[in-house]
Amino acid sequence: MTVRLSLPDLLAKAKVIRRHIVMSTTAAASGHPTSSMSATDIVTALYFGGVMRYDAKNPTAPGRDKFILSKGHAAPLLYAILAEAGYFSTDMLPTLRKIGSPLEGHPNYRRLPGVEASTGSLGQGLSIGVGAALAAKLDNFDARTYVLTGDGEVAEGQIWEAVMSAAKYRLDNLVCIVDQNGFQQTGATTDVLDLRPLVPKFEAFGWFAQEINGHDVNEILIAFDKAKHIKGKPSAIVCRTVKGYPIHQMLASDPNHHGKPLTKDEAVQAYAIIG
Amino acid sequence: MKLGKATREAFGLALAQLGETNPDIVVVDGDVGNSTRTELFGKKFPTRFFNVGIAESNLVSVAAGLASSGKRAWLASFAAFVMCNAYDQLRMSVAFPCLDVKVVGTHAGISIGEDGPSQMGIEDVGLACSLPNFTVIVPADEPSTFRAIEALNKMHTPAYLRAGRPNVPIVYEGDFEFQIGKANQLRAGSDLTIIAYGLMIGPALQAAEELAKTGVQARVLDMHTIKPLDHAAVLAAAKETGRIVVAEEHLLHGGLGSAVAMSVVRQHPVPMRFVGINDTFAESGKPDELLAKYGLTAADIVKAAKAF
The missing domain is CATH 3.40.50.970 (Thiamin diphosphate (ThDP)-binding fold, Pyr/PP domains)
Known part of the structure; x- marks a missing residue:
């Protein structure tokens, strides 16, 4: 089944997700809220814009579409999405990173329904996605796998090993989404290791690649739809995003704000900006 | 064989x-x-x-x-x-x-x-x-x-x-038991136990033959499963034979020797000797030459058994 909200409802859902991200990381007093917020519109569109087929009541149903969060530090985003999608109660979100909670600092496949891979060591999610896409083809399932990576993460060599093998097996049921928010742990990707432009790199390896505004839900939905209609090759969607969107201006003195939660006062301010 | x-x-x-x-x-x-x-x-x-x-x-x-x-x-x-x-x-x-x-x-x-x-x-x-x-x-x-x-x-x-x-x-002929986590005793003996796996099983059996000529009866265990280790077989070896030699085609650090030693110390401490690669890389050469040079032969096991 799919959930297809109207555009206004989708925008409202993205706000709810962002509030969950701020709330859970501030309650945990640790985590990566800004890395989660840059990808919020993309993943909200996937789960609530009629793109992915899933059944929260039957999370391991054969033939389901899969979402793999390769940038595992954006776990607060994944948890907020899964809770809103009905995999578990939103009451669990404030338990993020607390002992005994399955909402660990990075996603744990064995502990939480809806988590398709244990991630947190960057670079592995796309390969896992290749395996899932190969399995779906073997089983003749019309199932699609969506993998979200960071733009710093694509410096991992394994990403390109996965890219090459996906092209070899013509995995048109695999989509790699790059959350190009321009920052990584120690600074701007342009300073650390600038791999832009990414679209020609994916194309050079035989992928169909698009670059879009990762905060424009319409553009996101159109890109996913285009990817669905590409036959014989995997799809990459490079999403230009802003780290911490839409509270980035509040954090202007530290535009990266990597791996840092908001204080309780900042959180109040953030809720007002998110709306 | x-x-x-x-x-x-x-x-x-x-x-x-x-x-x-x-x-x-x-x-x-x-x-x-x-x-x-x-x-x-x-x-x-x-x-x-x-x-x-x-x-x-x-x-x-x-x-x-x-x-x-x-x-x-x-x-x-x-x-x-x-x-x-x-x-x-x-x-x-x-x-x-x-x-x-x-x-x-x-x-x-x-x-x-x-x-x-x-x-x-x-x-x-x-x-x-x-x-x-x-x-x-x-x-x-x-x-x-x-x-x-x-x-x-x-x-x-x-x-x-x-x-x-x-x-x-070929070590195993005809019918034999093979259970993950359960060592196979290939030779009975009560004077000491040689525990080995893989390629070192052959030399372990040869070493036991050599030792028998000198009146030493060595038990030989094929510890084909390193994890989970057969702690019962290790305990029996320690209790019944009192001395253990572990032989492996592997670095001494982190191999079967380490695992058996931990098991022995926890259960029933007895003297042990270790045959393996001693904190070094090997080199190119013929397999037999290398096994001799890096101390992985039946003679090396016999030497270890006599060093107690």
Whole structure:
């Protein structure tokens, strides 16, 4: 089944997700809220814009579409999405990173329904996605796998090993989404290791690649739809995003704000900006 | 002892055989299928065989993705490459989520000979034992490799199986027990126990013969499963024979010797000696020359047994 909200409802859902991200990381007093917020519109569109087929009541149903969060530090985003999608109660979100909670600092496949891979060591999610896409083809399932990576993460060599093998097996049921928010742990990707432009790199390896505004839900939905209609090759969607969107201006003195939660006062301010 | 097939060959044959009755088995190769012998499966079941190229990290995580999608994944590469190049992937993509991925490392040990140290996995068993959820097995010969592969196929958790390049003597003939986690006693004895696995089983049995000539009766245990270790067999050896020699084609650090020593110390401390590779890389040469130079012969085991 799919959930297809109207555009206004989708925008409202993205706000709810962002509030969950701020709330859970501030309650945990640790985590990566800004890395989660840059990808919020993309993943909200996937789960609530009629793109992915899933059944929260039957999370391991054969033939389901899969979402793999390769940038595992954006776990607060994944948890907020899964809770809103009905995999578990939103009451669990404030338990993020607390002992005994399955909402660990990075996603744990064995502990939480809806988590398709244990991630947190960057670079592995796309390969896992290749395996899932190969399995779906073997089983003749019309199932699609969506993998979200960071733009710093694509410096991992394994990403390109996965890219090459996906092209070899013509995995048109695999989509790699790059959350190009321009920052990584120690600074701007342009300073650390600038791999832009990414679209020609994916194309050079035989992928169909698009670059879009990762905060424009319409553009996101159109890109996913285009990817669905590409036959014989995997799809990459490079999403230009802003780290911490839409509270980035509040954090202007530290535009990266990597791996840092908001204080309780900042959180109040953030809720007002998110709306 | 009669010379049998290499354990890598036996693995390839056993896997191809399993493929017939297990339609969910898929095999992932890092472009060494003719060496690891997974090509035997690949030729029979081309749609279930994926050669992802020379890319071990991707090899391991792709197998994990297949396993988390309901497939029963096997992958093979040289022990040195899959264990050392893709250790993080084994840890995060396979061990942590506890997926049904069977990892086979071939060309293990210094007995590969002329290709030299870059190709010799001498730390693979220790690395595999450091992966929670992994079972670790090193079969000694062709018949026990078949049994090990069958036994692993009945498990749905991750495992590492080490296989060797050279042909090895047949230790197990006719009917025999093979149970994961249970050592096989190959020779009875009450004066000391030699515990070994893989290629060192042959020298261990020869050493026991030599020792018998001097009136020393050595028990020989094939500890084919390194993890979970057969603590009962270790305890019996310590209690009943009072002295233990561990012999392995592996670095002394982190191998079977370490595991047995911990078990002995916890249960029933007795003197122990260790035959293995002593904190060094080997070199190119003929397998027999290398085994002699790096102290992995029957004579080395006899020497250790006499050093108590």
